[in-house]
Amino acid sequence: MRRRPSAALALAIAGVVGSTATASARMSADTMSAPPDEMSGIDAEWWAAAAEPYAGTTITGVSESTPPSVYAAETLAAQFEELTGIAVELEATSWDEMRNKALNDMENNTGVYDFIYVEQDIAYADIAAERLTNLSEMYADNTDLQAPGFSWDEFNTFLDNFADADGNYFGVPMEAFIKIYLYRTDLFGDADLQAAFEEQYGYPLAPATTHDQYRDIAEFFTAHGTDNDLELWGTTVQATTSHAASFYEFFESVAPTFGLYDWGINAEENFAATVDNGGAMNGPEAVAALEYWVSLLDFAPPESTSSTWDEVASTFAAGRAAQGLVYGENATWIAADGSRSSVVGNVGVAVPPLADGVLEAAESGEGYVGYYDGGAFAIPAGADDKEATLLWLQFLGLPDVQPEWAAATGRVTENATYDAPAITAIDEEVGGYFTLMQEQAQLFRGAPPFAFHSQVVSTVSPFIWSAILGDSTPQEALDAAAEATEEELTNLGYRT
């Protein structure tokens, strides 16, 4: 048997054990106890004066244990406390645990948390349920707490994910990424492999721009791994058969590249999901996408059917895949952090492969090419120390805070960050990720504005798993998923 656990196992285990990530900051908290030079633009006197009524307060928050949140907890919290005397306790935990705690706190108005993490795809539900504080109003009503340097205009369009219909903002973005196509530049750039690929497939080896090319490349490198007794496969696939991560990869990253948007649910047609009723969840684009995605499992490592986003990142970082769709929050450490990745310096980024017409649709604003991920910190409606927390959120939104945060963790929420020296200096090191995000992020989109997001995910996921396991064909799975979705939306009262 050609596959053996190797030293790569140690790296892969870190992602496999759980979803709690450790800090991947390029600078440790020890070196960042004082604000760096890039933050010299902060008016320390103003902050001290504005925070004086709240000095000695401890504000508490909960977030997912992503690198940006861990950085905020370990580095930015210390800087903020030094400026203001307000202590910040940020609990970084798994997504599921974070959401449960935040939801319980908001629903019961217990006031346990002063700020919570609100992911882009959940924001609509929380805003609709009036669980969050209207930050636009709070900011406008508290002129003495309006921090110099903070402006809603500094943020990129990702901010719009946290606005209501009237344009009021309910969260301050603290992380934003695109789920990007990563590929191994060492493999793609190998002269022998290039020659062999072109001989076999009739065109040059390069990052795929179509699904057929992507599949050819996956097939090629899987065969290369087998023939040379390497732990190398052609692609990652986030195809866990017991977690919603497979739903997310399919509907948020793969389906849009075939022209299926908003999960195939048509809000303008009474939230129809079936083609018969005006939806597209079981339409030709969806079926083609699912057939393609499931077929990639033939060229993916064996752990793929147990992989969520963490495992996919670890798989790629361990050098077990030639290409894959990876969340941007992981792209930077995979490309640059030698303590966690074995492919440092050998990572390239590109827009995912697309079907005909998808790019044009995205450029016109009618469609999109993939997932724009991220989240914000928001203040629960029942929080206790809202004023102190507003200062904290504004601190996190200062332009001076962004560059080092972005360089350390790969998140960009403000337009000016792309031109910061810290970012331009490492852009090449991370495969040009920041340049691509600056130039192409507008082609990506977050989850559709569905207040029933989690319910549909839970309803549809088993059908996706069924297709992965081969228990049903993609058409059967999507037919059943679409019908179940409509039934569930009817039960919830959205479909009449």
Add this chain to the structure above:
Amino acid sequence: MRKRSTGWLLLAPSLVLMVLAGLVPFVYVAWTAFHRWNLNAVTRDAVFNGLDNVRRLVHDERVLDATRTTVLFAVYAVGSQLVIGYGLARLLMRRFPGRQLFRTVHTIPLLVAPIAVGATWRILLVPGLGPLPHYLEQWFGWHVDLGTSGTVAFWSLVLVDLWHWTPFVTLSLLAGLSALPVEPFEAARVDGAPAWRILWHITLPMLKPVLIATAFIRLMDALRLVDEAAMLTKGGPGDSTRFLGLQLVRIVFENNDYGYGGTVSLFALYVTLVISWALYTVTTGIKRQRAHGG
């Protein structure tokens, strides 16, 4: 009279805690069970809906499948633990070199938290990376994949539960065996009774109270398994190891469907009570039969 009131007074703090921590939540869950209450619905308030949730449960294949899987798991896991635990207890009754060391090492899994047990076994069993699937395939040609085989996932959980909780059964039965009087055994041996008759007619009947108590405790734990399954398989592949506890987690925490979650919670309690009653009836029925010379 004064002694009785003093006794109640001393018990009062515990009773108050039990009522607050036990009875009050139970009543609240029972209340939610008869309401439509889903935070993702258009109407987020709790609305009384009579027996609609019960009707929904009766036709909910996922809950019924989860119940079936849970009961099967409990039967296999607890049954195996009782047999293996009894064997190990008998072994530890004998003197042999390293007996103390063996007893200590054998007990270590009991000290590990269930969620850590699940996480550890996940590392060992993860397809493509874990050492167990690798060497099982290399040495025996067995393809073991938790991500695609429901059978592998189910039996992996049974084995993990065996590894984790058999020491508890062993220690319980060891204590029971140690407390048995020796005279009946000596008399039986003097009379020439074979080992199996001694086991069936003397050992097991005398050990029955300990056996029943141990079985009940393990049954309660097995029927509400969540942590290890959540870490090892997350209920998958598909829904093949989505035990009733995990299904409840999905309904309440993922779907925020508190009303239906309350109904399923009551159903889980009902299943547990029925199984417990069945076990009690069977065991006490055997006792009555023996008492009447059957």
